[in-house]
Amino acid sequence: xxxxxxxxxxxxxxxxxxxxxxxxxxxxxxxxxxxxxxxxxxxxxxxxxxxxxxxxxxxxxxxxxxxxxxxxxxxxxxxxxxxxxxxxxxxxxxxxxxxxxxxxxxxxxxxxxxxxxxxxxxxxxxxxxxxxxxxxxxxxxxxxxxxxxxxxxxxxxxxxxxxxxxxxxxxxxxxxxxxxxxxxxxxxxxxxxxxxxxxxxxxxxxxxxxxxxxxxxxxxxxxxxxxxxxxxxxxxxxxxxxxxxxxxxxxxxxxxxxxxxxxxxxxxxxxxxxxxxxxxxxxxxxxxxxxxxxxxxxxxxxxxxxxxxxxxxxxxxxxxxxxxxxxxxxxxxxxxxxxxxxxxxxxxxxxxxxxxxxxxxxxxxxxxxxxxxxxxxxxxxxxxxxxxxxxxxxxxxxxxxxxxxxxxxxxxxxxxxxxxxxxxxxxxxxxxxxxxxxxxxxxxxxxxxxxxxxxxxxxx
Amino acid sequence: xxxxxxxxxxxxxxxxxxxxxxxxxxxxxxxxxxxxxxxxxxxxxxxxxxxxxxxxxxxxxxxxxxxxxxxxxxxxxxxxxxxxxxxxxxxxxxxxxxxxxxxxxxxxxxxxxxxxxxxxxxxxxxxxxxxxxxxxxxxxxxxxxxxxxxxxxxxxxxxxxxxxxxxxxxxxxxxxxxxxxxxxxxxxxxxxxxxxxxxxxxxxxxxxxxxxxxxxxxxxxxxxxxxxxxxxxxxxxxxxxxxxxxxxxxxxxxxxxxxxxxxxxxxxxxxxxxxxxxxxxxxxxxxxxxxxxxxxxxxxxxxxxxxxxxxxxxxxxxxxxxxxxxxxxxxxxxxxxxxxxxxxxxxxxxxxxxxxxxxxxxxxxxxxxxxxxxxxxxxxxxxxxxxxxxxxxxxxxxxxxxxxxxxxxxxxxxxxxxxxxxxxxxxxxxxxxxxxxxxxxxxxxxxx
Numbered sequence: 001x002x003x004x005x006x007x008x009x010x011x012x013x014x015x016x017x018x019x020x021x022x023x024x025x026x027x028x029x030x031x032x033x034x035x036x037x038x039x040x041x042x043x044x045x046x047x048x049x050x051x052x053x054x055x056x057x058x059x060x061x062x063x064x065x066x067x068x069x070x071x072x073x074x075x076x077x078x079x080x081x082x083x084x085x086x087x088x089x090x091x092x093x094x095x096x097x098x099x100x101x102x103x104x105x106x107x108x109x110x111x112x113x114x115x116x117x118x119x120x121x122x123x124x125x126x127x128x129x130x131x132x133x134x135x136x137x138x139x140x141x142x143x144x145x146x147x148x149x150x151x152x153x154x155x156x157x158x159x160x161x162x163x164x165x166x167x168x169x170x171x172x173x174x175x176x177x178x179x180x181x182x183x184x185x186x187x188x189x190x191x192x193x194x195x196x197x198x199x200x201x202x203x204x205x206x207x208x209x210x211x212x213x214x215x216x217x218x219x220x221x222x223x224x225x226x227x228x229x230x231x232x233x234x235x236x237x238x239x240x241x242x243x244x245x246x247x248x249x250x251x252x253x254x255x256x257x258x259x260x261x262x263x264x265x266x267x268x269x270x271x272x273x274x275x276x277x278x279x280x281x282x283x284x285x286x287x288x289x290x291x292x293x294x295x296x297x298x299x300x301x302x303x304x305x306x307x308x309x310x311x312x313x314x315x316x317x318x319x320x321x322x323x324x325x326x327x328x329x330x331x332x333x334x335x336x337x338x339x340x341x342x343x344x345x346x347x348x349x350x351x352x353x354x355x356x357x358x359x360x361x362x363x364x365x366x367x368x369x370x371x372x373x374x375x376x377x378x379x380x381x382x383x384x385x386x387x388x389x390x391x392x393x394x395x396x397x398x399x400x401x402x403x404x405x406x407x408x409x410x411x412x413x414x415x416x417x418x419x420x421x422x423x424x425x426x427x428x429x430x431x432x433x434x435x436x437x438x439x440x441x442x443x444x445x446x447x448x449x450x451x452x453x454x455x456x457x458x459x460x
Numbered sequence: 461x462x463x464x465x466x467x468x469x470x471x472x473x474x475x476x477x478x479x480x481x482x483x484x485x486x487x488x489x490x491x492x493x494x495x496x497x498x499x500x501x502x503x504x505x506x507x508x509x510x511x512x513x514x515x516x517x518x519x520x521x522x523x524x525x526x527x528x529x530x531x532x533x534x535x536x537x538x539x540x541x542x543x544x545x546x547x548x549x550x551x552x553x554x555x556x557x558x559x560x561x562x563x564x565x566x567x568x569x570x571x572x573x574x575x576x577x578x579x580x581x582x583x584x585x586x587x588x589x590x591x592x593x594x595x596x597x598x599x600x601x602x603x604x605x606x607x608x609x610x611x612x613x614x615x616x617x618x619x620x621x622x623x624x625x626x627x628x629x630x631x632x633x634x635x636x637x638x639x640x641x642x643x644x645x646x647x648x649x650x651x652x653x654x655x656x657x658x659x660x661x662x663x664x665x666x667x668x669x670x671x672x673x674x675x676x677x678x679x680x681x682x683x684x685x686x687x688x689x690x691x692x693x694x695x696x697x698x699x700x701x702x703x704x705x706x707x708x709x710x711x712x713x714x715x716x717x718x719x720x721x722x723x724x725x726x727x728x729x730x731x732x733x734x735x736x737x738x739x740x741x742x743x744x745x746x747x748x749x750x751x752x753x754x755x756x757x758x759x760x761x762x763x764x765x766x767x768x769x770x771x772x773x774x775x776x777x778x779x780x781x782x783x784x785x786x787x788x789x790x791x792x793x794x795x796x797x798x799x800x801x802x803x804x805x806x807x808x809x810x811x812x813x814x815x816x817x818x819x820x821x822x823x824x825x826x827x828x829x830x831x832x833x834x835x836x837x838x839x840x841x842x843x844x845x846x847x848x849x850x851x852x853x854x855x856x857x858x859x860x861x862x863x864x865x866x867x868x869x870x871x872x873x874x875x876x877x878x879x880x881x882x883x884x885x886x887x888x889x890x891x892x893x894x895x896x897x898x899x900x901x902x903x904x905x906x907x908x
Contacts, residue, residue, distance in 0.1 A: 038712055040550035046541050047792040048527040048534065051509065060497075064505040068528050078508075085504045085577060117548045140713040176713065176837055183716065183838045227865065227906030228682050258497060260601040260637065260646070338509040375832035377844075381601070381637065381646050384861060386829035386844030408833045408842035410863050410906075456679075458833075458842040458863025460904035 001026050001163065002052070004097045006072050007155040010054070011095045014079035015157055018089040019056035019063075021318070023156040025295055026052040026070060027337050030113060033146040034120055036128050041121055053337040054082045055319075061086070062319050064340045097161040102293050105300075106286045108167045110195040112147035120145050120196070123205050124171065130209030131175045135217050139183075140176040143209070145169075147195070154297035164292045168442060169198045170431060173209045177216035184222070184405060186215030187374075187390060191288045191431040191442070202286075215372060215391050218403050225392055225407035225459030231367035232409065232452045233360050233395065238373050238430030240349050240445035242452075243278055245376040245385045246413035251305055253320035253331070253343040254437065255380035262383035262414045266311050272417040274309040275353055282330055282346035288431045289347040289444035296332040296341060303329055305348075317343040335439020342438045349446030353423025357449045360422045362398035368407065368457055369393045369400050375432070383413030386458075408458040416452055424449035461530045463488075463512065467616060469535030470514055474618070477543055481557050482516035483617035485749070487791035493607040494580050496588040498600055501581055510612075513791050514538040518546040522555040526792035556772035558751035560620025565753065567737055567744030572629045575655040580606045580630075587632060587660045594668045597638040597675070601646075604660075605633040609888075611743075613791075621751045627743045629888050630655040636667035640675045647671040652742055652888040670825075673858050674846060680862040680907035686821035686876070687864060687903045688814050688850065691883035694895035696827045697841070698802065700834035701868040702893070705732075705759055706797045707774040714837050716869055717765060725765045726872035731805035732760035734769065734785070738801035742888040749795055750786035757783060759802075760872075769797050787890065803894030807878030811897045814879055816853040818899055823848045823855055824864055839868040845905075862907030866900075874901045 002010075007024055015022040029049040035042050052075060053066040065082040067074050112120075128143040150166040170191025177184055188211040192198045199205055234242055247263075255261035263271055272278070282291045282300030291300045296318050304312050316324065317332035320343055333344040361369065374388030389407035393400045429446035461469075463486045474482050488510030495503050511528035516539070523546025525538040575583070587604030610628035615621060635648040647670035649663045689697065709715040717725065726732075736754035737744045748754055750772055758766050770778065771786035774797065787798035815823065828844040835841070842865040848855045879897035886892060 038551075040552075041548060042551045043794045044524060044545040044549065045792060045794065046525040046545055047511075048529055048537075049511075050527070050529040053507075061501060062503045064503070064507070066505075066507040066509065068509060068511070068530070070529075081506055085506065117545070121548060185835060185837050224865075227863070227904050229908065258601045259599070260644075262644075338507045340503065340505050375829075377829045377832065379646070379828075381644050384828075384844065386833060386863070388829070388832035388842070405838075406835075406840040406842050406865060408829070408844070408863050408865070410844045410861055412861065456861065456863065456906055456908075458844075458865050458904075458906040460842075460865040 001028055001151065001153045002070060004099060004161050006075065007161060008095050008097055010075045010079045011155065011157055012093065013076055014054050014056055014082050015093045016091055017083040017086045018091045019058050019086055021057040021157055023055045023154065023296065024052055025337055026153045028151045030149040032112060033144055034124055036124055036143040039132065049336055051337040052078065054078050056082050056086050057319060058086055060323055066338045093157065095157050096159060097155055098159050100160060100162045102162060102299055104292055105283060106193045106290055106292065108195045109197040111167060112149060112169060112195055115196045123199050127171055127173050127205035127209040130206040131173050131213040134210060134213035137177045137179055137217050137220060138175055138213050139178045142174040144172050152295065154295065156297065160297045162293055162297050166193065166291065167195055168193050168288065169195060171203065171205055171208055173212040175212040175216040177220040179220035182220055184216055184219035186212040186219065188212040189431055193286050193288055193290045219391060219405045222403035222405040225368065225404035225457060227457060227459040229454050229456050231364050232455050232457065233364060233369045234373065234450050234452065235371040236426045236448050237428035238445060239370065240430060240447035241373050241376055241387060241432065243350050243447060244345065244348055244445045245378040245387060246416045248345050248348050249378050250380040250383055250413055251314050253314055253316040253324060256314050257320040257323040260381040263311060269311060270309045271311045271414065272306050272309040273420045275423045276306055276309055276417060276420050277304065277351040278306040279304050279351055280315055280345055280348045284347050287347045287429060287444050288442050291346060294330045294332040295334045296328060298328045298330040298332065300346065301330040315343045315345060317341060333438060333441050335441055339439040344436060344438060344441055345434060345443050347429060347444035349427065349429060350423065350450065352425050352427045352448050355422040355424050357424040357426055360424055360449055360451045361395060361400060363422065363451065364395040364398060367395045369395050378413065385413055386410045406459060410456050410458060416455060419453045420450050421453045422451035463530065463614065466512060466530045466535050469532050470539055473536045473539035474516065477539060479516045479518060479539065479543060481618055482514065483557055483615065485513045485788065485791055486614045487611065489611045491607060491609045492577065492580065493605065494584045495605040496584050496603050499588055501584060511791050514542050516542050516546060517555050517557065518543055520552060520555065521546045521549040523549060524794060553773055554776050557617050557619055558621050560622060562753060564746035567746050572654040573656055574608045574628055574630055583632060583660065587634060587664060590661060590664045591634055591636060594664050595638065595672065597640060597672060598668065599637050599639045601637040603635045607631055615751050623747050623751055625745055629653055629742045630658060632658040632660050632663055634664040634667040636671040638671045638675060643675055645671045645674040674860060677858040677860040680822055680849065680859040680905050682906050682908065684902055684904050686818045686899060686901050688818055688821065688823045689898045689900065690823065690825040691895045691897055692885045693824045693827045694898045695885055695893040696830055697868065698895060699893045700830040701836060701839065702799055702802055703836045705769050707768040707770045707778060708797050710768055711774060711777055716839065717768065720765050721767060723765055724763050726760050726763045727875045728763045729807060729878060730760055730763050730872060730875050731758055733758055733805055734799045734802050736800035740884050740887050741801045741892045743890050745890060748784045748786040749788045752782050752784040752786060754784040754800065769799055771795060771797050798891050800890060801892045801894060803882050804878060804896060804898065806880050806882050806896045808880055809877055811879045814877055814897055814899045815850050815855055817877060818850050819853050821850045822905055823850050841866060841868060862905055864903050864905055866903045871900055876901055
């Protein structure tokens with residue numbers, strides 16, 4: 001992408017005003033998506049994202065500059081801009097880059113660019129029409145097949161020069177169902193850090209469409225969820241968004257380093273119910289949120305964040321790690337070169353527990369079974385979060401009863417994580433995009449079926 | 461290479477591939493952002509980003525391709541890729557490119573003075589100092605931020621269209637974190653405009669006041685109440701549901717407003733206006749993303765749906781004239797539809813009078829989780845909320861950690877009154893949302 005020699009000259013220029021760390025992140029990304037709506041291929045987005053970002057640290061200060069001009073002159077101008085912003089001076093630092101190969105733990109069998117549009121459209125149509133033909137109540141379907149080939153290069157003043165190529169594929173189907181004048185939607189969108197072989201081994205496009213359609217039809221006939229405080233069982237897979245929001249964001253160094261986290265200063269203490277063990281693991285082969293190296297060039301790690309309720313570690317990037325006196329945990333991520341890297345999650349999940357899934361539902365006299373969750377958000381400082389429930393059912397006398405629509409869950413992370421009092425055995429992962437200061441990045445959430453003893457359910 | 465040279469290369473490539481109808485859409489943005497931590501500059505970032513989207517009509521189908529790499533090879537590549545992409549598109553709706561030579565209303569020019577980096581740093585540190593001096597409960601983690609943002613867009617096509625605009629502004633942001641020793645609370649306020657006129661004192665005051673108001677909060681009791689939405693909360697709702705007025709969504713069955721033009725869809729007191737020239741927004745623009753002239757229009761007038769928002773394609777399908785609302789969510793995105801400054805018109809009473817009229821209810825000052833808790837198709841919402849109780853006709857104690865649930869289509873009909881001042885919480889952008897405080901009857905609150 002950019003040669004070692006050019007990187008050396010650019011880093012020297014960037015560090016010339018006294019930085020004690022200098023870094024170049026360059027990327028060349030092919031971002032391709034096909035969208036279907038109204039039974040037709042509606043649009044193809046076909047985009048090259050290319051540019052570079054330079055970061056400098058001096059003590060606890062960070063400077064970042066980015067450019068779309070990756071010629072040597074363009075990079076030198078960007079380096080000068082960064083150096084000027086850091087301060088004056090004419091420091092000479094010697095930089096000798098050594099190329100490192102970290103290896104690829106996520107093999108790709110079919111690089112998306114080598115597959116024709118026609119072949120991709122065939123797969124998308126399988127999913128699309130499975131949803132459309134599921135029921136006459138399905139009035140509209142939107143389908144998207146996305147593939148991304150994200151090539152990155154990281155070089156820094158510590159001598160690192162490394163590249164990685166991150167390929168991802170995702171199919172998402174959104175179905176709209178109408179029942180007696182009521183309109184509801186269903187969604188399913190699995191993805192992997194894989195090429196088109198995802199559809200041979202991992203994901204059945206038709207099953208994706210069916211799941212979205214089934215959810216829409218179920219919800220269109222459902223009544224509103226009642227409001228109030230009640231026990232809630234949250235389904236496996238994407239249900240893990242509850243940990244991601246209620247707890248995960250507050251364990252990122254970008255919040256913790258500034259004291260803006262409900263869990264700052266709590267290492268080694270009990271922050272969660274002893275039933276809860278939570279892990280962030282960027283090394284799961286071909287999982288959606290996996291990486292080989294992070295966007296500062298640190299190899300991906302598996303970290304136990306919480307072990308039986310005790311806080312073990314945070315997710316740390318190099319810059320925030322300085323303030324915390326902690327090394328990077330391979331958690332530095334950015335959407336692209338124009339964003340400033342910070343600590344983020346990869347594949348983050350609650351580990352399997354010892355409760356039988358049947359016992360979890362049977363334990364509830366009255367409550368909500370949130371089978372499929374939607375997205376959510378959190379304020380990491382206070383831990384106040386919210387999630388949408390995409391598919392919910394009332395539980396009465398230990399039995400799953402009628403479906404309910406329009407539910408949301410709100411509360412405080414530090415409370416809810418203490419209230420996870422049953423953890424089941426069917427761990428699964430779910431695909432998501434996570435938005436934060438360094439942009440939108442692919443992350444996996446996950447958990448087995450869990451029970452939260454009480455939580456506020458928003459309904460009507 | 462620059463956009464001009466890229467354009468020429470692309471034109472050559474188009475000609476050699478026999479492409480007659482094409483357009484190039486270029487965006488470039490420059491942003492500088494500075495923030496403080498404990499009285500020092502903590503982070504500085506200066507980013508330049510942007511790219512070119514090439515789209516062309518081949519056999520009646522529109523194909524797109526984009527790049528951020530402005531080179532000869534990429535100019536040829538986007539043209540070839542766009543043509544290839546067009547060949548598999550099945551959407552056979554009539555596609556349009558705009559002829560050059562139309563008349564456009566010139567927006568009143570707003571030349572904001574942009575500061576040098578040193579001045580920005582000074583202002584950030586000054587803001588940081590003011591924050592810490594503003595209140596004893598301010599704690600570390602509070603931050604001041606300053607920056608400048610500039611956006612340039614150009615549209616040129618094979619039919620002689622050649623349009624461009626540039627908008628820029630400076631901003632100041634106060635992020636106040638307060639603690640009473642037990643609980644933490646935070647709030648921020650951002651102001652945009654000319655560097656000289658950024659009122660940092662007012663921004664700091666507002667952020668601190670908002671953060672402090674939420675200390676020692678209670679949880680709202682579960683029940684059905686009248687709700688008063690503050691402008692910040694109402695604009696969140698309006699932005700989440702603005703897509704229901706998008707004619708493309710209506711035509712594809714993703715909005716319930718199909719066939720409702722000319723019908724009453726809201727209470728009599730409700731008027732909703734789309735204004736590309738709204739004086740309170742730092743970005744005014746005389747043409748849309750297809751190069752059609754923009755115009756101010758009432759979308760809802762005294763409760764009646766007067767028009768949806770159209771671009772050339774959807775207007776053609778509906779047999780009407782475009783409203784000039786073509787928009788792109790980024791240079792590489794397909795042409796969609798968005799409003800400009802989209803705001804609910806002011807009513808005639810003060811906020812205090814709204815509280816008085818409501819008597820007993822909830823005043824919602826902020827809504828969270830809109831990307832998840834608001835379903836733009838069904839209109840259902842169930843959202844994390846914060847605000848105050850309204851008791852005996854006045855605003856009383858702070859309440860948090862509750863949800864407000866309802867349906868946007870029903871909410872429009874259940875608006876009982878609007879206050880007399882429209883606010884734009886983020887007054888800089890091609891799309892911006894505005895609202896006065898709005899009283900709504902009968903929404904479900906879930907709390908304790």
